[in-house]
Amino acid sequence: MGRIADNLAAVRATLPAGVGLVAVSKFHPIEALAEAYAAGQRAFGESRVQELTVKVDALPTDIRWHFIGHLQTNKVKQVVGRATLIESVDSERLLSLIDREAAARGVVQRVLMQVHVAAEETKFGFLPDELLDYFRARRFEHLQATHICGIMGMASNTDDEDRVRADFQAIADLHNQILRLCPDLRGFDTISMGMSHDYPLAIAAGSNLVRIGTAIFGQRQ
Numbered sequence: 001m002g003r004i005a006d007n008l009a010a011v012r013a014t015l016p017a018g019v020g021l022v023a024v025s026k027f028h029p030i031e032a033l034a035e036a037y038a039a040g041q042r043a044f045g046e047s048r049v050q051e052l053t054v055k056v057d058a059l060p061t062d063i064r065w066h067f068i069g070h071l072q073t074n075k076v077k078q079v080v081g082r083a084t085l086i087e088s089v090d091s092e093r094l095l096s097l098i099d100r101e102a103a104a105r106g107v108v109q110r111v112l113m114q115v116h117v118a119a120e121e122t123k124f125g126f127l128p129d130e131l132l133d134y135f136r137a138r139r140f141e142h143l144q145a146t147h148i149c150g151i152m153g154m155a156s157n158t159d160d161e162d163r164v165r166a167d168f169q170a171i172a173d174l175h176n177q178i179l180r181l182c183p184d185l186r187g188f189d190t191i192s193m194g195m196s197h198d199y200p201l202a203i204a205a206g207s208n209l210v211r212i213g214t215a216i217f218g219q220r221q
C-alpha cells in the first residue's frame, strides 16, 4: 500500500460506525486522489471551484464531491449539480441562488448551512442566532430544489481543548435546537465538524461527518 492508502486506513480505524469521512483533497494533485480512490475512498472535499471542475472531469463518476469552501455567488452555476453536497452555504442570498440554479436544471441540490462559532478562523457562516431565526421563520419553505441536510462548522483554531470542545458542543446544540423548532424537517441529520487536528473531539460532541485532509494526504503545497 502507498502512504495515502496507509493514512486512510489509519484514519478510518479511528472512526466509529455512523461517522462519514470526507477526504479533503484541496491543493493535492489528481494522482493523490486516485490513490485514495483505489483504497476505496469515494467522498472528497474541495474548496475552490476551478479545482473542483478539473478534478470532477479527470476522476471516476462515482465520486461524491463535497464543496467546503466559500462559494462566490458568480460561481454557483459551476457547482450546482457537480457537488453532491455543498457544505458551506453561508448566506441566504447564496442559498437562493443555489436554489434557483438547481430548479432551472431540474436537480435537487443537497446543502449544509455553515455556522460560525469559532473565535477567528473564518469570517464566513451564519451566526447561531441568524440560523435559529431562519428556521424559526421557516424561510426554508420557499426553497424549491434545495434540500438542507444539516449544518457544518469549525472550532476555534487553538490548543485550548476546552474551547474546542465548547465550540463543537455549540454546533451540535444548534443542530438540536433547530430540530426542536422544526420537528417536521426531513433529513436534517448531518453534523459536519472535525478536521485532522480536532476530529476526535468533534465526534465526541456528536459529529457524524468529518472533513480530513492533512492526516490523509500530508501537508498542502
Ligand SMILES: *Cc1c(COP(=O)(O)O)cnc(C)c1O
Residues within 6 Å of the ligand: 024, 026, 047, 068, 069, 194, 195, 196, 197, 211, 212, 213, 214, 215
Ligand atoms: C481544509 C479544510 C479541512 C481539512 O483540514 P485538515 O486540517 O487538512 O484536515 C476541513 N474543512 C474545511 C472547511 C477546510 O477548508
